[in-house]
Amino acid sequence: MVGLVVGLAILLGCSLVDRVGAPDPGYVPPLLLVFGGSRGDSGNNNYLDTTVKADSPPYGIDSPTGQPTGRFSNYRNLPDFLSVALKLPEPPSPYLSPQLNGERLLYGANFASGGAGILNDTGVQQGNIIRIPKQLLAFQQYKKKLAAVVGGTKQAEQLVNKGLFLFAVGSADFTDNYFSPPFSARASQYTVPDEFVDLLISELSNYLLRLYELGARRTLVTGASQFGCLPAQLATRGSTAGGECDPELVNAASLFNSELNRLVQQLNGRLGLVFVAAANSVTLYTAFRSNPEAYGFTETRVACCGQGPYNGLGQCTPASNLCPNRDEYVFWDPTNPTTGLWGSLPKPS
Numbered sequence: 001m002v003g004l005v006v007g008l009a010i011l012l013g014c015s016l017v018d019r020v021g022a023p024d025p026g027y028v029p030p031l032l033l034v035f036g037g038s039r040g041d042s043g044n045n046n047y048l049d050t051t052v053k054a055d056s057p058p059y060g061i062d063s064p065t066g067q068p069t070g071r072f073s074n075y076r077n078l079p080d081f082l083s084v085a086l087k088l089p090e091p092p093s094p095y096l097s098p099q100l101n102g103e104r105l106l107y108g109a110n111f112a113s114g115g116a117g118i119l120n121d122t123g124v125q126q127g128n129i130i131r132i133p134k135q136l137l138a139f140q141q142y143k144k145k146l147a148a149v150v151g152g153t154k155q156a157e158q159l160v161n162k163g164l165f166l167f168a169v170g171s172a173d174f175t176d177n178y179f180s181p182p183f184s185a186r187a188s189q190y191t192v193p194d195e196f197v198d199l200l201i202s203e204l205s206n207y208l209l210r211l212y213e214l215g216a217r218r219t220l221v222t223g224a225s226q227f228g229c230l231p232a233q234l235a236t237r238g239s240t241a242g243g244e245c246d247p248e249l250v251n252a253a254s255l256f257n258s259e260l261n262r263l264v265q266q267l268n269g270r271l272g273l274v275f276v277a278a279a280n281s282v283t284l285y286t287a288f289r290s291n292p293e294a295y296g297f298t299e300t301r302v303a304c305c306g307q308g309p310y311n312g313l314g315q316c317t318p319a320s321n322l323c324p325n326r327d328e329y330v331f332w333d334p335t336n337p338t339t340g341l342w343g344s345l346p347k348p349s
């Protein structure tokens with residue numbers, strides 16, 4: 001598994017990615033198409049009847065307006081940083097936003113929905129979120145709208161082929177499904193995590209092949225985050241006394257990530273270099289934890305916004321504790337990183 005920025009460079013060719021200063025004349029940024037859960041969602045859940053929401057303060061507190069946008073962060077999220085690296089005029093709009101039309105269709109679209117995982121039964125408790133099969137249907141609708149703007153299906157297909165796809169799922173299938181307390185149907189069905197990982201990988205394989213059929217040729221697939229270290233897990237799992245990451249969850253994440261690597265190699269063997277398995281920065285969490293100051297962080301366990309032990313219980317709401325020095329925190333809410341964490345990704349050189 002490579003770093004995100006290296007993954008970008010592999011998929012797009014180094015010359016396309018930021019080289020400090022103005023892009024080559026004639027450079028046209030590729031479409032950015034985002035699929036997945038809360039790490040990707042830039043506002044789709046604002047339009048949905050679900051408990052997974054980032055539409056009230058203090059979400060967005062560090063953005064220029066200080067207002068929530070639906071991103072699960074204090075300001076920018078991963079797709080925002082990718083848009084900057086690609087030199088898009090603005091990040092792709094949420095698919096459900098009425099703003100996604102005209103010129104904006106040329107920046108791509110964001111189909112991600114907080115709470116979504118690989119499996120349909122992940123996030124059942126979260127109500128009406130957009131699960132992956134529906135995200136793929138929405139993408140087909142988007143392609144029709146794009147075709148109408150660029151003068152035909154063929155032109156739209158070419159843009160899609162050159163587009164950058166981000167597929168960011170995996171952690172929720174563990175935290176909100178297999179390891180979800182107090183009872184997990186999946187855990188009684190698959191008694192060893194290995195078998196559950198096999199199920200996830202086989203479903204993921206179907207989705208990635210479907211994405212390929214729909215025109216994706218450059219797809220970054222993020223690995224599972226280091227979800228055993230999330231404030232929500234530190235607060236709720238007994239094994240984490242002293243703020244240690246939960247070993248069972250850490251093990252499951254590394255199983256999943258190594259199977260994901262295998263899957264990507266297999267698919268690329270058949271299709272050419274289409275997929276890159278990239279570690280998101282939370283996977284690098286171990287490095288942050290052992291030497292946070294090197295990355296500019298002082299707090300790697302406690303969430304900035306939340307309540308209870310490690311601020312890891314419940315949701316981030318206007319009534320929650322809120323840290324003043326957000327740049328120094330790795331985690332924004334009980335399950336999602338700060339803008340500072342996303343921004344500490346190494347810059348392309």
Ligand SMILES: *[C@@H]1O[C@H](CO)[C@@H](O)[C@H](O)[C@H]1NC(C)=O
Pocket residue numbers: 120133134203
């Ligand atoms: C998930 O749900 C979709 C409908 O939204 C369905 O077509 C698909 O077969 C389901 N997948 C599985 C593995 O059950």
